[in-house]
Amino acid sequence: SGINAEWSLRPGFEGIMKLFFIVSCALVLSTSALKCYEKDGEGKVNADKDCEADKVCAMGVFVPFEGYKGIDQMCLVKSTCVSGKITEGDNKDKQCDTCDTENCNKLVETEEYKCYMYTYDAAKKTLTKKADADDTCVVKKADPKTCVKMKIQDGDTQNDKYKDGGCGKCGENDSAFCEQCEGDKCNSAVKVTVNVLALFAVLKALF
Secondary structure, eight states: OHHHHHHHHSOOHHHHHHHHHHHHHHHHHHHOOOEEEEEOTTSOEEEEEEOOTTEEEEEOEEETBBEEESSOSEEEEGGGEETTEEOSSTTTTOBOEEEOSTTTTOOOOEEEEEEOBEEEETTTTEEEEOTTOOEEEEEETTSOOEEEEEOOOSSSOOOOTTTTBOBOOOOTTOTTTEEEEESTTTTOOOOOOOOHHHHHHHHHHHO
């Protein structure tokens, strides 16, 4: 009866196997590496790179009309990317972003296009298209390809915020001095803004 009592206190074989399975799963989950995109030494980007346990997926930051800036795709110790910048090592001060799911640092597909650049003559209030000085723009594939050009204003004042033209969008409240268009080199035509009322008054006085 003593032997039977002793065995009755021990877990059965099935219970031991269940416990072993649970512990094994916990160990695997706690030590399994996160898989990320990483650019190798030859510039080739590979998916499913096994990162070390203390690292997450990382990449540069997409800047509108400029493309991705900062670090390459890699595994990174999360604490070294603070407020969007690397704090130490060879990549110090470069822009960064991190995420912690499988291959989450895949870059969004982008497209390039061009916009014309301009030179503004404040004395004559004219815009001249720069020769062979196109602005190369980078946008996410789903986003519109927009260019801007300064709109010449009537009167003595002129807001020259958009005097260089190029890639971009007009600000929400900038329609009085900014023209926006969509498409490759769409900002090519230079419009001369004339005060129609003033011209009419001059013609009326002459005739």
